[in-house]
Amino acid sequence: MSESPLIIALDYPSLDAALCMADQLDPARCRLKVGKELYTRSGPAVLEALHGRGFEVFLDLKFHDIPNTVAGAVQAAAEQGVWMVNVHAGGGRKMMEAAAERLEKNGLATHLIAVTVLTSLQESDLQEVGLSCTPAEQVERLARLTQQSGLQGVVCSAQEAAHLKTICGDSFLKVTPGIRPSFAAVNDQQRIMTPSKAIQAGSTHLVIGRPVTQAADPMEALTAIEAELA
Numbered sequence: 001m002s003e004s005p006l007i008i009a010l011d012y013p014s015l016d017a018a019l020c021m022a023d024q025l026d027p028a029r030c031r032l033k034v035g036k037e038l039y040t041r042s043g044p045a046v047l048e049a050l051h052g053r054g055f056e057v058f059l060d061l062k063f064h065d066i067p068n069t070v071a072g073a074v075q076a077a078a079e080q081g082v083w084m085v086n087v088h089a090g091g092g093r094k095m096m097e098a099a100a101e102r103l104e105k106n107g108l109a110t111h112l113i114a115v116t117v118l119t120s121l122q123e124s125d126l127q128e129v130g131l132s133c134t135p136a137e138q139v140e141r142l143a144r145l146t147q148q149s150g151l152q153g154v155v156c157s158a159q160e161a162a163h164l165k166t167i168c169g170d171s172f173l174k175v176t177p178g179i180r181p182s183f184a185a186v187n188d189q190q191r192i193m194t195p196s197k198a199i200q201a202g203s204t205h206l207v208i209g210r211p212v213t214q215a216a217d218p219m220e221a222l223t224a225i226e227a228e229l230a
């Protein structure tokens with residue numbers, strides 16, 4: 001089990017490419033995240049391969065459907081032994097409660113968290129989908145709903161972590177993508193923060209993809225991030 005807050009996102013188009021990166025990493029230094037592209041390409045085989053190498057895995061499929069469907073999907077993920085799985089908080093209270101209850105009923109210890117507002121979105125994007133509020137306001141609303149629904153935490157940006165720490169507590173997980181070390185490109189992220197500032201703000205886990213996986217020397221990038229956090 002890793003004590004590190006780092007979760008490296010394996011956003012690759014093939015199992016071979018993902019394992020090539022995983023084989024350079026150390027399960028004592030990070031956890032790994034498997035998302036939609038890699039899981040759609042490789043299926044459960046990627047989880048078996050990463051678990052076999054000793055990694056804890058966050059299966060980031062962001063389930064969003066009717067309660068019965070999401071509960072079944074979350075159970076299926078947990079039965080594959082993943083450390084963490086997620087749903088979209090926008091699926092609502094009944095959906096989140098059904099998912100949490102399914103894990104509880106089956107004695108599955110996988111962490112269940114909910115995505116609040118994607119880190120690639122800013123206020124104008126929310127306006128376009130009919131939400132007349134800031135990302136911070138929507139994150140607060142969905143984090144409160146997530147906690148009331150019995151989940152262990154949220155995906156949010158590090159920019160919201162300090163406020164969520166105040167209203168939801170220290171033990172409520174704040175898993176934050178959109179992490180950008182000073183040396184990295186912003187890419188398609190909007191609500192970003194550096195690794196050290198994110199931890200200071202109250203992020204419990206930092207999700208980092210391209211700043212490591214697309215770096216000229218991924219291990220050098222990872223070591224620089226660890227040094228920033230030390």
Ligand SMILES: O=c1ccn([C@@H]2O[C@H](COP(=O)(O)O)[C@@H](O)[C@H]2O)c(=O)[nH]1
Pocket residue numbers: 009011035115117118119120155156177178179187189207208209210211
């Ligand atoms: O709000 C969210 C939710 C999930 N993600 C995922 O995190 C990683 C970030 O990768 P980078 O290369 O560091 O940008 C990626 O897998 C996303 O699907 C997110 O970015 N924001």
